[in-house]
Amino acid sequence: xxxxxxxxxxxxxxxxxxxxxxxxxxxxxxxxxxxxxxxxxxxxxxxxxxxxxxxxxxxxxxxxxxxxxxxxxxxxxxxxxxxxxxxxxxxxxxxxxxxxxxxxxxxxxxxxxxxxxxxxxxxxxxxxxxxxxxxxxxxxxxxxxxxxxxxxxxxxxxxxxxxxxxxxxxxxxxxxxxxxxxxxxxxxxxxxxxxxxxxxxxxxxxxxxxxxxxxxxxxxxxxxxxxxxxxxxxxxxxxxxxxxxxxxxxxxxxxxxxxxxxxxxxxxxxxxxxxxxxxxxxxxxxxxxxxxxxxxxxxxxxxxxxxxxxxxxxxxxxxxxxxxxxx
Amino acid sequence: xxxxxxxxxxxxxxxxxxxxxxxxxxxxxxxxxxxxxxxxxxxxxxxxxxxxxxxxxxxxxxxxxxxxxxxxxxxxxxxxxxxxxxxxxxxxxxxxxxxxxxxxxxxxxxxxxxxxxxxxxxxxxxxxxxxxxxxxxxxxxxxxxxxxxxxxxxxxxxxxxxxxxxxxxxxxxxxxxxxxxxxxxxxxxxxxxxxxxxxxxxxxxxxxxxxxxxxxxxxxxxxxxxxxxxxxxxxxxxxxxxxxxxxxxxxxxxxxxxxxxxx
Numbered sequence: 001x002x003x004x005x006x007x008x009x010x011x012x013x014x015x016x017x018x019x020x021x022x023x024x025x026x027x028x029x030x031x032x033x034x035x036x037x038x039x040x041x042x043x044x045x046x047x048x049x050x051x052x053x054x055x056x057x058x059x060x061x062x063x064x065x066x067x068x069x070x071x072x073x074x075x076x077x078x079x080x081x082x083x084x085x086x087x088x089x090x091x092x093x094x095x096x097x098x099x100x101x102x103x104x105x106x107x108x109x110x111x112x113x114x115x116x117x118x119x120x121x122x123x124x125x126x127x128x129x130x131x132x133x134x135x136x137x138x139x140x141x142x143x144x145x146x147x148x149x150x151x152x153x154x155x156x157x158x159x160x161x162x163x164x165x166x167x168x169x170x171x172x173x174x175x176x177x178x179x180x181x182x183x184x185x186x187x188x189x190x191x192x193x194x195x196x197x198x199x200x201x202x203x204x205x206x207x208x209x210x211x212x213x214x215x216x217x218x219x220x221x222x223x224x225x226x227x228x229x230x231x232x233x234x235x236x237x238x239x240x241x242x243x244x245x246x247x248x249x250x251x252x253x254x255x256x257x258x259x260x261x262x263x264x265x266x267x268x269x270x271x272x273x274x275x276x277x278x279x280x281x282x283x284x285x286x287x288x289x290x291x292x293x294x295x296x297x298x299x300x301x302x303x304x305x306x307x308x309x310x311x312x313x314x315x316x317x318x319x320x321x322x323x324x325x326x327x
Numbered sequence: 328x329x330x331x332x333x334x335x336x337x338x339x340x341x342x343x344x345x346x347x348x349x350x351x352x353x354x355x356x357x358x359x360x361x362x363x364x365x366x367x368x369x370x371x372x373x374x375x376x377x378x379x380x381x382x383x384x385x386x387x388x389x390x391x392x393x394x395x396x397x398x399x400x401x402x403x404x405x406x407x408x409x410x411x412x413x414x415x416x417x418x419x420x421x422x423x424x425x426x427x428x429x430x431x432x433x434x435x436x437x438x439x440x441x442x443x444x445x446x447x448x449x450x451x452x453x454x455x456x457x458x459x460x461x462x463x464x465x466x467x468x469x470x471x472x473x474x475x476x477x478x479x480x481x482x483x484x485x486x487x488x489x490x491x492x493x494x495x496x497x498x499x500x501x502x503x504x505x506x507x508x509x510x511x512x513x514x515x516x517x518x519x520x521x522x523x524x525x526x527x528x529x530x531x532x533x534x535x536x537x538x539x540x541x542x543x544x545x546x547x548x549x550x551x552x553x554x555x556x557x558x559x560x561x562x563x564x565x566x567x568x569x570x571x572x573x574x575x576x577x578x579x580x581x582x583x584x585x586x587x588x589x590x
Binding site: 009011016071072073074077097098099101102103104105106108109110112113114115116117132134136138139140141142143144145146147148150151154180181182183185186187188189190191192193194195206230240241243244245250257264265286287288294299301302303304305306307308309312313316317320321324325 | 346423424425428429455456457458459460461462463464466467468469470471472474484487488489490491492493494495496497498499502507508509543549550551552553555556557558559562565566567568569570573574576577578580581583584585587589590
C-alpha cells in the first residue's frame with residue numbers, strides 16, 4: 001500500500017487549478033499502486049470544512065488541515081513532514097507553480113527524499129511511481145525512479161488534468177503543528193498585488209504577445225496596433241520579463257506565474273520562448289513567432305516562424321491585415 | 328555582514344547540450360560559463376554593499392563541481408566577490424539536487440553567512456529548487472524568485488511574482504534568497520578585475536573537510552535515479568521564413584493566416 005500526499009494551494013477561498021490537477025492525478029495514480037490520495041491545506045478561516053470536503057470530488061480521501069500563514073512555503077514543509085512522519089505516504093505530488101517548487105525541494109531536504117521537478121508525466125510501474133521530465137530545452141525526456149521511502153514529484157504547470165471522479169466528501173483532519181523557528185521568520189506583508197491595468201486576455205481568439213524583443217514599453221504600441229487591426233476578439237499579452245520590467249500589466253502575463261491561454265492564433269513578437277512562457281501558451285491552435293534570433297527556442301514549437309526585425313515587420317503586417325479585413 | 332553567493336558553471340548557450348550515452352549523465356565537457364542567473368545574485372550582493380543600508384564585510388563565491396568549476400569562481404570574483412570556496416570531491420559526482428543542496432549547505436555551515444544568495448535557476452537543469460534545499464538544511468528562512476530586495480533592520484523586504492500577483496515578504500536574517508533576472512542589470516567586469524581574479528584567495532575543500540556524510544551524496548547517496556532517457560514525441564517542424572524582403576514576407580504571413588481562416 002502506498003499513499004500519495006498532495007499540497008493544495010488556495011487564495012481568497014478558491015482552490016488553485018494546478019493543485020486540483022495534482023489531486024486528480026494523485027487519485028488516479030494511487031488507485032494504480034493500491035493506495036489513497038491525501039491532501040494538505042494550510043491557511044486561515046477560509047479553509048472551511050465544506051471547502052476541504054470538496055477535494056473528495058477530485059479523488060482525495062483525507063484532507064489534513066493546519067492553521068498557518070498563506071502563500072509561504074516553509075510552514076507547509078513543516079506540516080507535510082509531520083503528516084508523512086505520522087501517516088507514511090510514499091509520494092508527495094505537486095501541481096505546477098512557484099510554491100510547489102519551494103515546498104517540494106524543502107521537503108526533500110527535510111525527509112532525505114528524492115525530488116524531480118518540471119515533471120510532465122507520472123506512471124505506475126508495479127507499486128512504484130516513475131516520473132518523466134523533459135530536459136535540454138524539451139529535446140530529451142529524463143526518467144526518474146525513486147528509492148528510500150519517499151519520492152517527491154513536482155509537476156510542470158498544466159501537466160496534470162483536473163478530473164472530477166470522486167463522489168464522496170473527503171474526511172477533514174485537523175493537524176496540530178508547532179512551526180520550526182525559521183518557518184516563522186518570513187512574513188507576508190502583501191499578497192497578490194495586481195500591477196497595471198486589469199485587462200482580459202483569457203477569452204481572446206487572437207493574442208498578439210510581446211516580449212523583451214519589443215525593446216521598450218512604447219514598443220507595445222506595435223503589438224496593440226496589430227491586435228486592433230485583427231479587431232473582434234483580439235488582445236495583447238506579455239511575457240514575465242516585460243511585466244517585471246513594468247512595460248505591461250501583470251493581468252496580461254502568460255506562463256508559469258501568469259495566465260494559461262489557448263487562442264486560435266498566438267502571435268509572439270520578440271519572445272524567445274523560455275519553458276516558463278511555453279507552458280502557458282503551447283496549447284494555442286496556431287503559433288506564429290517573429291524573432292530576430294534564428295536560434296530562439298520559440299521556433300522549435302511555432303507553426304510559422306519569421307526570422308527578422310519586428311520593427312520592420314509588425315507595422316507592414318498591421319497595414320496588410322487592415323487591408324485584408326477591408327477587402 | 329557576510330554574504331555567500333552560490334554559483335555554478337553551466338554549458339555555454341552556444342554549445343549543443345547532450346547526454347553522454349556511456350554514463351547516462353549530461354555531457355559537461357563543453358561547459359565554460361558562469362550561470363547567467365548567478366551574475367544577478369553577485370550583482371545583488373554588490374548593490375547591498377554599495378547601498379550603505381548595511382555594512383557588507385565580505386562576499387564569498389561558493390561552488391561545488393570538478394576542477395573546471397574554478398572558472399565560474401574566477402568569473403564571480405571578477406564581478407565583485409572578495410574570495411571563493413570550491414567544494415570538490417570525487418565522492419560528490421552524480422549527486423542529485425537534494426544531495427547537491429545538502430553538500431553545499433555543509434560548506435556554507437563552515438562559512439557562517441548572514442545571507443546566502445543564488446540565481447533562481449540554472450541554465451542546465453535544476454529549476455528553482457536548490458535554494459529551498461539549502462535553506463532547510465541551514466534552518467534559515469528562504470524565498471525564491473525575488474526581484475526586489477531592501478534591507479529593513481535585521482530583515483530583508485523582498486518582492487516577487489507568485490501565483491496570484493506580486494507578493495511582498497519580510498525575511499529575517501540570516502536567510503537564503505534566490506533572485507530572478509529582473510532584480511538588476513549585472514555590471515561588466517573591468518579588465519583589471521578580470522586580470523586580478525586569479526590572485527584572489529580561493530579555498531579548496533573536500534567532502535570530509537566540511538563534514539559531509541558520504542552516504543548522502545554522489546550517485547549512490549542520491550534518492551533519484553535518472554540514468555534513463557527517451558525522446559519526446561516527434562512534432563512536425565513549423566515553416567520558417569527568413570525576412571529578406573519585408574513586403575514579400577508579410578504577403579506570405581497573410582496567405583498563411585488566410586489559409587487557416589484566421590483573418
